[in-house]
Amino acid sequence: MATTATAADSPLSSLVVYPGSVKLTTKRDRQSLIVQATFANGLTRDVTGEAKFVLADDKAATLSGHLLTPKADGKGELSVSYGGRTIRVPIEVEKAADDRPISFRLDVMPVFMKANCNTGSCHGSARGKDGFRLSLFGFDPAGDHYRLTRELPGRRINLAVPSSSLLMEKSVGEVPHTGGKRFGKDSELYGTLDRWLVAGAPNDPGAVPAVTKVELFPKEAVLDGEGVTQQLNVLAHYADGTTR
Incomplete structure (x- = not known):
């Protein structure tokens, strides 16, 4: 009977950590890491959950699982070990005490995208849903801001008590919502x-840097067997040189 080789049957060929270096800017920045093992038979496996993460110095950053967050300005190094191999990831932190002003386009609109609120089957449809419409996949930020804040004043948002805003209550399932609970x-x-x-609920005061490039890591994966998964890291580059 023929047998199928698996990653576990083959020696470890290489180990890669994504991203290979980490730069955190401002206190709300964060970076998750992914560890991918490649074996001699060409198969790959996401070993993030099996790898050992150790901060050489925790003065600059805080490590929680495989997530790095800023602590203080400075530099550090993270060691990631698996299968007898160790990768060292340099860390740099800047403006750890500063907070970026909230951006409607860069912070709020991605919430609607992540929660699938502005898709064609939900509020992004031409007619909207349940009396509320968002632009499809966020193509009209100005229109979305208007509909949220001024189309029906006091209806969708409550600036005096933000948690009582219909926008918030529907999102967490506290009031009936056709789309159900979107997040906690x-x-x-x-x-x-x-x-x-x-x-x-401010709009952006001026032009917002546009996305110039999107990178996906790892760029390749050769998975073995039904149900095997691979986590992905998505990095957006902006026109002002920043990344998210």
């Missing part, structure tokens, strides 16, 4: 919307 109160998505409302 302890999620980063909820926190972003809350910060925006607390700030007064």
Whole structure:
């Protein structure tokens, strides 16, 4: 009977950490890491959950699982080990005490994209959904801001008590919503919307840097067997030289 080789049957050929270096800017920046092992038979495996992560010095950054967040300005190094091999990832932190102003286009609109709110089957349809419409995949930021903040004043957002905003209550399933619960109160998505409302639901004061390039890591994966998964890191490059 023929047998199929698996990653576990083959020696480890190489180990790669994505990204290979980390730069964190401002206190809300964060970077998750992915560890991919390649074996001699050509198969790859996501070993992020099996790898050992050790910060050589935790003065600049904080490590939680495989997520790095800024702590103080400075440099550090993260060691990632698996299968007898170790990769060292340099870390640089700048403006750790500073907070970026909330951006409608760069922070709030991605929430609607991540939660599938502005797709064609939801509020992004030509007629919207349940009386509320967003532009399809966020192609009209100015229109989206108007519909959220001024189309029906006091209806969708409550600046006095942000958590009582219909936008927030429907998103977390506290009031009936055709789309159901989209995220929890302890999620980063909820926190972003809350910060925006607390700030007064501002629009961006001027031009926002455009995305010039999007990178996906790892660029290749050869998975073995049904149900095997590979995590992905997506890095966006902006016209002003920043990344997210």
